[in-house]
Every structure is written in structure tokens, then in C-alpha cells.
Amino acid sequence: MTLPLDALPVPDSVRQQLDFLLESHRLTGIVRLNRLLDGSRGESSAEHSWHLALTATILAGEHAPGVDLSRVLSMLVIHDLVEVEAGDVPIYDEQSRLDIVAVEERAAVALFGRLPAAQGGELLALWHEFEDAVTDEARFARAIDRLQPLLLHWASDGAAWAQRGVTVARERRLMAAIEQFWPSLGPLADSLVTDAHRRGLLAD
């Protein structure tokens, strides 16, 4: 994006932050597999990120009272920013998900590198924390990131599953990560998959 940021009479660090915020806004143009619940268009990755933050806010009290919620929310807000360069690769494209790792890593370095050095380093570390899924905050965030699309697929009569021909066994295997990341969310994920199968939304 070429914007007349140079002409703004603000400190360099502020200019870098505005540039980062405007570049990041392109996440609104990255379209995901699932559609809005009214079917009108694909959900953008920006909307997905917002709904993850809302979901974390709603579920944290009961499921993760000890985690640092500000860290979880910041992580969810930034976790997909690399897609402005790398695009969104659905979880069902398993080989492509592996192939994209190095691309996303380069995109993260470039994008967070637009910020003042110290802040860019902190956000890059936060993004790595999410990817590495070791801390409680990252593991809760990762579980939420997998649970939200499951809920939307379930609520939209499995349209995305049908489009990709996803079987119940495959969905159960991919969603097992929810319980691995955050055990107390496992039963909820299992209920959604089981009900979707019962209703014929996931194939045998």
C-alpha cells in the first residue's frame, strides 16, 4: 500500500505503527472457507479473528480462569495477520498447511518488522508463542481457533463440510486437537461433531 504517510508530521515510531495498522487492515480482504451464517459471502479472516476474541471472552471465565486474558486476546487478534501475505489455507488442505509454514514465517518477520523494532520483536514473539502452543495462553487460544469454525460449520448445516466432502472420522481426528490443547473444551467439540454426524452433516 502506498500512502502519503511520509507527509504526516508525526514521529517515525508513530508513522511505523500507522503503516502497520493500515497494512494489517488488508486481513478484511482474506476470505475463509466458511460463509457468514446468512450465506451472503465468505467470512473474512478479520471477522474470524474478532469472533475468536469474543469466544475467548465468553469461555475464559469458566474454562480458563487462570490464564492472562489480555495475552490470549492479543494473540487471537494478531494470529492470522500473516495471511495478508500468505493467504488463508483451510485446515482440510493438510499438505498445503504444512507447505505454508515457511511462507507464514517470512510474512510474520516482514509484517511485524514494519513496527518499531522493540514492539515488532514483542509481537513476533507473541505470534510464535501462539504457533508453538506451549504456554497456557497459547493453548487456550489455539483451542478456540479450532472450536469457532467447528461451531460455524455446525450452525450452517455443514455447507463447508459438504463442499470438501469431510467425513466424520476426519473431522473427529482434526478436532481432537481441541481436547489436546484444552481438555475442558473437548466434550463440547465432541458434542458438535457427534450431533453433526447424527444430522447427516458429516459423511460416514
Add this chain to the structure above:
Amino acid sequence: MTLPLDALPVPDSVRQQLDFLLESHRLTGIVRLNRLLDGSRGESSAEHSWHLALTATILAGEHAPGVDLSRVLSMLVIHDLVEVEAGDVPIYDEQSRLDIVAVEERAAVALFGRLPAAQGGELLALWHEFEDAVTDEARFARAIDRLQPLLLHWASDGAAWAQRGVTVARERRLMAAIEQFWPSLGPLADSLVTDAHRRGLLAD
């Protein structure tokens, strides 16, 4: 939305949370005045809420190191949810902004009332905290909520300003709230308005 939530074998409190999350997802269908930066479609209120959370994350360290960031982020994530019932009313429709207050209040009671009672009460209080703009967390969040559209209008060559015939004096008056809510953000807001006027994006 009518979803087969009743058939899910989960506790009532979880059913209420899922119902709330799915109803809230309708915020993706609420279209704001400004378009995406590539001009392709209007920004949704869900995307706006995400970008506010990102902006707060980026600016908090320098501008608001003492505020509770988790509270700021949660507030920003929920602050526009009432629009799923009330719709978005641009700041430039000043009379309509006043008229909508009671509608939004009823929408908040109804929407947060879908949650388990204790949690719904907490979120309704958080929404009121944002609206009342008394605490530091709410005031910082309110400043960010006004700064982000200003930045987007500036970055999209003032398309929304032109559409509404906004003068520099009017924009300066409306954006004065940024400095009132959070003084250290005043100079940045002023720089954007002044530069937009210099470039002819805001009329005399």
C-alpha cells in the same frame, strides 16, 4: 436465528453461550460507512471491532501502559454487538445517534440476556462502562473507537467524507472527543485532520 441447539447434549449454560456467540456473529452483516481500503465493499462492524482491538494492542504500550488491556480489548470486542438489532448509525448522523440510544439500550439488555444470568450481567455492565466513558479503560477504548475510522477515512482519500460532505470544522469538532477521552492521542488525531484538509479531502 433458529438452530437445533436444543438437541445438543450440553449443559444449559453452554447452550446459552453458543446461542449468544452465533447471534453475535450477525455483526459480520452490519455494514459501516467506510469501505475496505481496496474499495471492494463496506467494512463490517465485526471487522471494525477487530481492527479496534488491534489498534489498542499497538497503541496501549506507549499511550496507556497503566490500563487493564484485557478489559479494554473485551470492551472493544463487545461494544458494537447491539448493532445486530439496532444497526450502525454513522457519527455524521448526529440526530440519529441521539435517537438510537434507547434502542441500543434495549438491544443490549436482550442480547446479553441470552447468556447465563451472572455472565450476561457482567457483560451488560462492561458495555455500560464503555458507553459511560468514566473509567480509564473505557476512555482509552472510546478514543480508539473514534481514531480508527479517522485513520481509515484519511487512508482512503476521504471517500466517506466526500460522500457526506464533511467539512474540516465539523470533523475537527467530532474528533475533539479523541483528545477529551485520551489526551495523548489528541496530537495524532489533529495531524490526520490537518493533513486531510491540506490534501483537500476535507472541505473548507
